[in-house]
Amino acid sequence: MASDGSVVIIGGNRGIAREIAQHYADAGRAVVITCTDGADAQEAASAIGGRTTGLELNLTRPETIGPVLSSVAGPIDYLVIAAISRDDNKVRDYDIAKALELVTLKLVGYTEVVHSLLDRMTDDTAIVLFGGLAKDRPYPGSTTVSTVNGGVVALTRTLATELAPIRVNAIHPGIVGNSPYWKDKSLDHVIARTPTGRLTTMADVTDAVRFLLENRSVNGVDLRVDGGWMIT
Numbered sequence: 618m619a620s621d622g623s624v625v626i627i628g629g630n631r632g633i634a635r636e637i638a639q640h641y642a643d644a645g646r647a648v649v650i651t652c653t654d655g656a657d658a659q660e661a662a663s664a665i666g667g668r669t670t671g672l673e674l675n676l677t678r679p680e681t682i683g684p685v686l687s688s689v690a691g692p693i694d695y696l697v698i699a700a701i702s703r704d705d706n707k708v709r710d711y712d713i714a715k716a717l718e719l720v721t722l723k724l725v726g727y728t729e730v731v732h733s734l735l736d737r738m739t740d741d742t743a744i745v746l747f748g749g750l751a752k753d754r755p756y757p758g759s760t761t762v763s764t765v766n767g768g769v770v771a772l773t774r775t776l777a778t779e780l781a782p783i784r785v786n787a788i789h790p791g792i793v794g795n796s797p798y799w800k801d802k803s804l805d806h807v808i809a810r811t812p813t814g815r816l817t818t819m820a821d822v823t824d825a826v827r828f829l830l831e832n833r834s835v836n837g838v839d840l841r842v843d844g845g846w847m848i849t
């Protein structure tokens with residue numbers, strides 16, 4: 618690692634991002650996690666342990682992001698932005714409010730997080746943005762999800778260009794079978810279509826995020842982590 622700067626994980630109270638936070642906390646790093654509720658954030662931070670702190674942050678209110686993140690100490694070595702609110706939204710029955718929430722969260726919110734923390738980043742800072750494979754494999758109701766995940770691809774490229782030498786990469790997991798959202802759902806059809814014959818796990822995604830953050834020549838990459846699901 619370049620230094621002992623902090624690791625900021627947006628959405629680190631649960632799900633995949635929590636596993637990433639746990640990894641870096643266990644490695645002795647100062648970790649900052651966020652979620653939409655301050656008490657939840659603090660509870661998760663103390664359960665993760667080590668030098669972890671929790672902040673309340675709502676990416677659907679981008680004007681509040683800078684003030685909230687002003688308390689994060691620099692330098693920041695790694696920034697992971699993984700927050701999501703799921704929008705099951707069909708074009709024939711379009712819910713504008715729900716669509717605006719997700720578009721604001723993933724595109725404006727993600728960008729404003731980077732903007733707000735930039736003054737504490739160094740040339741060696743690395744950023745990972747979370748997209749997802751709904752961008753390539755849509756399903757009825759995924760219109761907003763597919764659109765914003767496609768937007769993450771473009772956002773990764775423009776940020777890597779504008780912020781160089783800071784590295785910016787994106788990760789696009791397939792269905793993560795043991796993540797809280799999917800763990801109780803029937804996924805046999807996904808396994809049957811996955812060449813590895815198993816579902817991607819949160820540990821697999823955490824390992825891939827570490828690679829994107831820590832390999833100093835990996836930049837501007839959209840990394841698929843799906844057991845080969847997309848080649849079938």
Ligand SMILES: NC(=O)c1ccc[n+]([C@@H]2O[C@H](COP(=O)([O-])OP(=O)(O)OC[C@H]3O[C@@H](n4cnc5c(N)ncnc54)[C@H](OP(=O)(O)O)[C@@H]3O)[C@@H](O)[C@H]2O)c1
Nearest residue numbers: 628632633652653675676699700701747749790792793796
């Ligand atoms: N799980 C999968 O199979 C899968 C597949 C492909 C891509 N992904 C991507 O991987 C990332 C993590 O997914 P996950 O399933 O681990 O997530 P998750 O368990 O659903 O957790 C979502 C996180 O986002 C936070 N969040 C929700 N609304 C927010 C808002 N308005 N402002 C700020 N934070 C907000 C949540 O905080 P609260 O607890 O306060 O709500 C929580 O920390 C997401 O970007 C997702 O699109 C996941």
